[in-house]
Amino acid sequence: MNEFETNQFAMNRRQALMVGGLGALSLGMPGLVLGKDKTDASGQAVRAEKSCIFVLLCGGPSHVDTWDMKPDAPDTIRGPYRPISTKVPGMRLNEMHTELAKLAGEFTLINSMTHPGSISNHFDAMHNLLSGQSAKRVQEGVMDDQPYLGSFVAKHRPSKRNIVSNAWLIKCVGAPVFCAPNIGIGGYLGSAHAPVFVGSEKNHPAMEKFTPPEIYDLGDPARLDDRRQLLASLESRAVKKDARGADWDDLRAKGYEAMTRPEGRDAFNLDQETPKMRERYGKHPLGQNLLLARRMVEAGVRFVTVNGWCGQAPHDTAGPPSSSWDMHGGNMGMGNAFGEGSYGMNFCLPRLDQAVSALLSDLKERGMLENTLVVVTGEFGRTPTILTQIPPGRQHWPACFSSILAGCGIARGQVYGKSNKHGEYPTQNPVRPEELAATIYHALDIPLNEPQNNTGISRPITTGKPIMELFG
16 A cells, blocks of 8 residues: 555544544544434444445455356366355355355355456456446546445445444555555545545454554543533533534534444454354454454444455465455466465365355344345456466456355345356346446445435436345
8 A cells, every 4th residue: 555545544543532522523534424323222222224244355266166166167167176066056166165055045146247348457347346337447537436335335324323334354455456446535425435444464353463443542531521521611602502503512422422432442352252253253364354344343334345365374475465366376476276375275265165154154143144234256257267377377357257145135045147158258147346236235225316416416326226136
């Protein structure tokens, strides 16, 4: 991440204290968007109505080696793996997805994802996927400023009890090719709806001394309360109360309450989880980030994007700091795509299986899956034909890839769409980024027809329509 991006996303305690005192939570600070509070009959805070955990497998996993396997194809296409049969007709998963195979009846698998047009790089594919549109990113020299999924959710369904509505675990680091252009700015919605970044490759919840973002560090609570009372006293003497003053007081009160609630900070205390639960998710970056994502959703965060980084293989110190799934093989010095290295499926697939299956099971056991949408996807797939260099790998393939959706009314035990016999392109029910985005918004009760205005220009949240067949 360059210096500009670092400064753009930085959030220190002084800024947080200012926000707590002035009530400016929605005035330009990343991720800080508040709605009204809500409690249950006992006065305890309740979980957000609907939330999303979006697992982004940065780099683009091979669909023909994971969830759309072609065991009858030639060796040059099908690769070394065999599928596991599931109780869902037509659903064939990689043999290392032993736990996900047991949960096949809990999710929908889409095998017909596709990017229209002639894109082939991570940057554009990420932008299209996360923005829910397939338009060219740059037109007439002007950068496309379409906001991303989490920003729209933060705008339309802000957190009712957490200072953060939109979070990203962990920062997109290393090669900037994996960072979509509007990842940290909220697009035309502004930085108030941009994500708060949590952690990095050197500070993540699988590490013993994981440090939460500074936004939750309030310093001395007594001093903060003194400042709040002093400001209220000065205002009451300086101005006569009217409707506008009451609105300002209400905004400041909400800001103060959201910042001082303990559950937002407590979400980062993973020691509150049993050792068995932490082991269940896996003591690696992907597993512990998904566990943290569940805790953040419980604490009221509306949209949590989780970087699908699996960590570094113990013997591979040159492994990727943030991607894992860009498995080109020897032609880019990444080792065997079917091997045990950091860019190898033998290393990454078991961790993905463990972490995602733990998340789905945990959410279901807690009664959270009905109100928590889980999306697992890469930005594209990989070439059906294995590259001939040694060690082997696969190139980018935007024409066809796979995604998993679960929760929030998504049908259980379903395969939607189909690719041709080699996984080259969809032959049934193609799903573009537009349809995926519209489906996500529909599941989260985000209005699709409300115009998104910016400097007098009315824009749709997406031009796609939700796929109603995906809902049970």
